[in-house]
Amino acid sequence: MLHTPLADTKDVAIATSALKKQYKNGQFPVLKGVNLTIRHGERVALIGSNGSGKSTLLKCLIGLHAVNEGSVQTLGETFGSMPTAAQRAQLRKQTGFVFQKHCLVKRHSVLSNVVHGMLGLPGSWRAFTQATAPSRWRAKAMSALEDVNLADRARSRADALSGGQQQRVAIARAIVRGPRLIIADEPAASLDPVSGSEVMQLFSEFAQARGITLLFTSHDMDHAAAYSDRIVALKNGQILFDKASREVSDQDLRDTFQ
Amino acid sequence: MSGVSPDLRSRFSGMSSINFVLILVVAAIVLSSINSVAPSLGQLADGLPSMINLLDRMWPPNTDANFLTRVGMRLVETFQIALAGAAIGIALSLPIGWLAAKKVSPIGPASWLVKAIISLLRTIPDLVWALLFVVTVGLGAVAGTMTIVVDTIGFCGRFFAEAMEDADKEPQEALAAIGANKVSILMGGILPDAAPSMINTALFALEKAVRSSVVLGLVGAGGIGQELKAAFDLFQYKNASAIILVIFVIVLVMEFITDWLRSKLQ
Numbered sequence: 001m002l003h004t005p006l007a008d009t010k011d012v013a014i015a016t017s018a019l020k021k022q023y024k025n026g027q028f029p030v031l032k033g034v035n036l037t038i039r040h041g042e043r044v045a046l047i048g049s050n051g052s053g054k055s056t057l058l059k060c061l062i063g064l065h066a067v068n069e070g071s072v073q074t075l076g077e078t079f080g081s082m083p084t085a086a087q088r089a090q091l092r093k094q095t096g097f098v099f100q101k102h103c104l105v106k107r108h109s110v111l112s113n114v115v116h117g118m119l120g121l122p123g124s125w126r127a128f129t130q131a132t133a134p135s136r137w138r139a140k141a142m143s144a145l146e147d148v149n150l151a152d153r154a155r156s157r158a159d160a161l162s163g164g165q166q167q168r169v170a171i172a173r174a175i176v177r178g179p180r181l182i183i184a185d186e187p188a189a190s191l192d193p194v195s196g197s198e199v200m201q202l203f204s205e206f207a208q209a210r211g212i213t214l215l216f217t218s219h220d221m222d223h224a225a226a227y228s229d230r231i232v233a234l235k236n237g238q239i240l241f242d243k244a245s246r247e248v249s250d251q252d253l254r255d256t257f258q
Numbered sequence: 259m260s261g262v263s264p265d266l267r268s269r270f271s272g273m274s275s276i277n278f279v280l281i282l283v284v285a286a287i288v289l290s291s292i293n294s295v296a297p298s299l300g301q302l303a304d305g306l307p308s309m310i311n312l313l314d315r316m317w318p319p320n321t322d323a324n325f326l327t328r329v330g331m332r333l334v335e336t337f338q339i340a341l342a343g344a345a346i347g348i349a350l351s352l353p354i355g356w357l358a359a360k361k362v363s364p365i366g367p368a369s370w371l372v373k374a375i376i377s378l379l380r381t382i383p384d385l386v387w388a389l390l391f392v393v394t395v396g397l398g399a400v401a402g403t404m405t406i407v408v409d410t411i412g413f414c415g416r417f418f419a420e421a422m423e424d425a426d427k428e429p430q431e432a433l434a435a436i437g438a439n440k441v442s443i444l445m446g447g448i449l450p451d452a453a454p455s456m457i458n459t460a461l462f463a464l465e466k467a468v469r470s471s472v473v474l475g476l477v478g479a480g481g482i483g484q485e486l487k488a489a490f491d492l493f494q495y496k497n498a499s500a501i502i503l504v505i506f507v508i509v510l511v512m513e514f515i516t517d518w519l520r521s522k523l524q
């Protein structure tokens with residue numbers, strides 16, 4: 001058996017079993033058997049010290065990096081090392097991504113950046129700017145911008161916006177194709193505390209309102225606790241604890257980061 | 259010795275005997291080159307009278323209407339060679355630069371091969387290309403245009419590739435994660451970031467094309483240079499001086515225009 005059977009696949013957004021990952025040029029495994037299950041509509045914060053493998057785990061879940069052992073099931077697609085091209089297309093269609101700052105195309109308009117969220121869909125070669133994209137995609141992008149309260153900045157250049165506003169554009173780009181799952185790697189890192197909280201709040205409320213599964217990493221424990229239903233801590237390549245956010249104690253956090 | 263600081267002493271002793279010998283060899287080569295090919299004072303003095311004589315025979319420049327019309331037509335042809343050659347060369351440099359750009363190229367590590375070919379195009383001087391094309395496609399403007407195309411690819415191919423390599427990586431990775439293919443990443447992520455630098459390069463290429471198209475005629479590849487060569491060959495020095503003045507004016511005007519465009523595009 002590659003992986004243990006799951007209770008009910010229908011409820012499950014993400015499940016990994018005995019997931020192991022070692023980079024080719026790495027000396028030791030980054031992930032040493034991770035078993036993680038996330039149900040649809042859950043908001044989960046992934047925490048852990050720098051280099052504990054949070055980003056690596058996110059990338060394995062969506063097939064950006066190959067898994068060495070174990071298996072991954074994301075949105076009903078089960079794969080061993082890497083998803084097939086067809087599986088990957090399915091995953092991308094239903095998943096939105098947000099990364100750290102600096103992930104927008106600076107010299108493009110805000111609207112074009114949101115339209116980029118359509119790239120990879122069939123016929124999306126026209127989506128490299130808003131001007132060339134089909135008008136229904138432009139309309140979707142505008143409504144995504146309304147969701148993040150930036151519709152009035154649609155025509156501005158992306159780099160004319162503040163860091164917090166840029167991250168909201170990145171959120172709009174992630175939600176523009178109506179994903180069932182949003183994966184966000186340190187979305188609030190390198191923002192000032194106020195805009196960081198704004199961005200997290202927007203995220204979390206949006207996910208909750210639409211029943212979208214949200215998996216995000218953060219090194220800000222206040223964020224992790226305030227904007228998630230569950231916190232999963234990684235340490236030494238394994239899950240240290242996995243509990244409801246309100247049950248996480250100071251001692252748990254000390255254990256995670258010491 | 260207390261007078262020499264240890265720092266200075268280490269710098270002196272840092273010069274190994276190999277370095278010292280190398281410096282001597284280089285100096286010897288430079289001096290002997292000057293000795294054998296640079297003009298001596300005597301030669302300069304001898305040449306001066308014939309230089310003055312030539313200038314005298316060049317003055318005043320020919321302003322005959324028929325002649326100037328012919329020069330005007332040649333001038334138009336020169337611009338056509340420069341514009342057509344630069345436009346085609348810049349257009350071809352886009353895909354070629356993309357293929358050559360490290361980490362960005364759709365052909366992966368094979369990009370160095372494209373880069374090597376671009377270097378080859380650049381290393382061979384334009385007059386040599388012009389001679390090659392005159393031999394293969396015959397005398398005239400087509401050979402000139404082909405020369406400018408090749409020259410432009412050698413120049414723009416390299417700098418376009420570098421601009422694409424320097425484009426911000428984070429947005430490209432974000433687009434890749436969203437599922438964008440290589441072409442979409444190029445169009446949506448790389449080109450917007452590289453555009454200012456690439457436009458600058460293209461304007462320089464245009465300027466360069468005008469300069470080279472002026473001299474290509476010397477080897478029969480069309481344009482105003484052909485008229486200049488004819489004037490010298492037939493000892494029509496007043497024609498030659500008129501042409502040189504015209505060339506001087508266009509090169510200046512061209513520089514002015516591209517400078518102005520650059521400042522507009524900043």
Ligand SMILES: Nc1ncnc2c1ncn2[C@@H]1O[C@H](COP(=O)(O)OP(=O)(O)O)[C@@H](O)[C@H]1O
Nearest residue numbers: 023025026030049050051052053054055056057
């Ligand atoms: N592409 C890669 N190649 C090799 N090693 C990597 C790569 N990405 C990350 N690592 C290593 O894997 C470990 C975990 O990194 P990462 O997943 O980025 O941690 P985190 O996001 O928790 O800070 C680190 O030791 C890092 O150096």
Ligand SMILES: [Mg+2]
Nearest residue numbers: 054055056185
């Ligand atoms: Mg990380």
